[in-house]
Amino acid sequence: MDEPAFEAFYRKTAGGIWSYIYRMTGDAAMADDLLQKTFFRFIRSSPGITDEDHLRRYVYKTATNLVFDHFRETKRERTSEIDWMPSEVRPDRGDLRHDIARVFSDLKPQERALLWLAHVEGNSHEEIAEAIGVKSKSIKVMLFRARKRLGEMLTKKGLAPEVTR
Amino acid sequence: MTTECAFEGNVIDAVTTGSWTESLRGHVGSCEDCAAAAEVGPWLSRFAGLDEREHILPDPTVLWLKAKLLRTSSAVERAALPITRLQIAAYLIIAAGWAAMLTWKSAALQAWVNHFSPGHMILGVTGPEASASLSISVIVAIFALASATVGVAMHTILAEE
Numbered sequence: 001m002d003e004p005a006f007e008a009f010y011r012k013t014a015g016g017i018w019s020y021i022y023r024m025t026g027d028a029a030m031a032d033d034l035l036q037k038t039f040f041r042f043i044r045s046s047p048g049i050t051d052e053d054h055l056r057r058y059v060y061k062t063a064t065n066l067v068f069d070h071f072r073e074t075k076r077e078r079t080s081e082i083d084w085m086p087s088e089v090r091p092d093r094g095d096l097r098h099d100i101a102r103v104f105s106d107l108k109p110q111e112r113a114l115l116w117l118a119h120v121e122g123n124s125h126e127e128i129a130e131a132i133g134v135k136s137k138s139i140k141v142m143l144f145r146a147r148k149r150l151g152e153m154l155t156k157k158g159l160a161p162e163v164t165r
Numbered sequence: 166m167t168t169e170c171a172f173e174g175n176v177i178d179a180v181t182t183g184s185w186t187e188s189l190r191g192h193v194g195s196c197e198d199c200a201a202a203a204e205v206g207p208w209l210s211r212f213a214g215l216d217e218r219e220h221i222l223p224d225p226t227v228l229w230l231k232a233k234l235l236r237t238s239s240a241v242e243r244a245a246l247p248i249t250r251l252q253i254a255a256y257l258i259i260a261a262g263w264a265a266m267l268t269w270k271s272a273a274l275q276a277w278v279n280h281f282s283p284g285h286m287i288l289g290v291t292g293p294e295a296s297a298s299l300s301i302s303v304i305v306a307i308f309a310l311a312s313a314t315v316g317v318a319m320h321t322i323l324a325e326e
Contacts, residue, residue: 003226010228011225014223022220028220032223035223036223036228039232040232043233043236044235116209118177119177119180119181119213120210122178124174125168140169144197150209
């Protein structure tokens, strides 16, 4: 991939990937750092893929690996609530964003990744499996459990999910 | 069942856009995966839509250049690896040489060093120590080891620069 092609691809995907990493880690500076690492790896490996969708999946997979590595390295699988939350949504601000961020931070990193990729990125089970490095067949159960756990946590915290049905 | 429900994507879209069809609503009532997706979907949409502080992403040109520089520097590191290994081996050999020299010729070296002590120089002590001297072979060996030490150290410094 040459520089103009990279630039075009970056402008399309970087925003979404930054948001994904940021919601996973809850740290804007860390999201910047991991985003750069993601694209460094991408450029260095020069994947021989031309399909943009595949490239996007490749970048998400790289980002997910880096985020999981980050959690493993820092041994902070369940980060402390205050550390996790961005300064603008800390408890002293007393708004709904705080509750939302808190509930999401209470999920395990893999659950966060599953839910974000399925609901925000709109990925299929196969794409999610590729990104988080598990078998495609396992996603159905894992995603169901993650949704149930999130639902229970929301109910417990008085933020019961809206039923749209 | 381990396969993805064919309507799951539609349910997630409907949750996000609010465009539900009657058949989709009916399906959600009978599919527990889609029911779970519909339950937490609105909350996740709201979470995703939270206003993040205006974030300026790194410039792609800078990233591209940095990545190229990193690639070059890692290539240089790879190329320099055999040299680094040789340097380490040279340091080990020289250290072993010095250790052998100091062990085998310790008595002669000690006597030679004492030869320059004030006692010898001022009082002119006589006896076996007074005539202590190093053999030519020892002097050559010390000179060779010292030269090798300086040479390897200079090489390391210049290579780093």
